[in-house]
Amino acid sequence: MTLPFGTRLRQAMDERGPLCVGIDPHASLLADWGLNDDVAGLARFTRTVVEALGETVAVFKPQSAFFERFGSRGLAVLETAVVEARERGALVLMDAKRGDIGSTMAAYAETFLRKDSPLFSDALTVSPYLGYGSLRPAVDLARESGAGLFVLALTSNPEGAEVQRAVREDGRTLAATMLGHLAAENAGAEPLGSFGAVVGATLGDLSSFDLAINGPLLAPGIGAQGATPADLPKVFGDAVRNVVPSVSRGVLRHGPDAAALRAAADRFADEVRTALG
C-alpha cells in the first residue's frame, strides 16, 4: 500500500532536502536553450531537467500550462516526464491549479489523483476560491490514492491580496479560513499531513496568519520573483520546517548544460539549508 503523501514528502525532504524545482518550459527559456518552440523542443527541455535533477531534488513541480500549450502532444511529454521523474525517486507535484464545482472537481481529481491515470501525480495544486468544500472530491481521492493537495492560500503575486486577504463577516480573512480547513484536514497526521498550503515566499511578515496546519507549505517566488532562501525564516516563523521552497526560472535559466543546472539547484539547496539552520 502506498504511504500517505505527507509521510513520503517528509521522508524525501529528510533524504534530499526540501527544495522543489519547477519545470516551466517558457518559450523564452526554450529559445535561450537553443531549442525550437515546438513539441520536440519541449520534450528535450523537459527530459534534460528530469535527467539532471531527478536523483537529487525532493520534488519536481511541472507547470501544466506550458505543456497544454502544445495540445495533446504536449500532454504526452508531460505524461512521460511524470513517469520518469517518479522513477528517479522524485515526487511530482502537478501544478495545474484546478478548482471548479464539486462534480467537475471530481473529474479533475480523476485526471491527476487516480492511481491508474496517465497523469497520476503525487500531489496537485488546487484553487479553493469556489469554496473549500468544492475541493472535497479531490481531498477524498487524494486520501484513497496516497496523494496530496496544495491549496492556494496566500499566493506570491501582489494581485492575490484583494481576494485572499478579504475579511469575512466573522473577521477572518479568506486565506486564514483556508488554512483553518487544512489544519482540520491534517489533524492527527504524523509525521506530516498530506494537505498543504501554497504560501508565497515573497510576502514578508505573515505572523498574523496561523501557518501551523500540520502540513507542507509550498513556497514559490524564490529566484525570478525576487524572494531568496534567506527570507524563509522571517516569512514562515516556526512553520519553516514544513516549508518546501520552490524555484523554477531561477534554476532553469542555467540550462541546457546538465552540470550547470545541478550546480544552480545545489546553490539554492545550500542557501535553504543555511537559512533553515
Ligand SMILES: O=C(O)c1cc(=O)[nH]c(=O)n1[C@@H]1O[C@H](COP(=O)(O)O)[C@@H](O)[C@H]1O
Ligand atoms: O502554485 C504555484 O506553484 C504558484 C503559486 C504562487 O503563489 N506563485 C507562483 O509563482 N506559483 C507557480 O510557481 C512558479 C514560479 O516560477 P518562477 O517564478 O519561475 O520560480 C510558476 O509555475 C507559478 O505558476
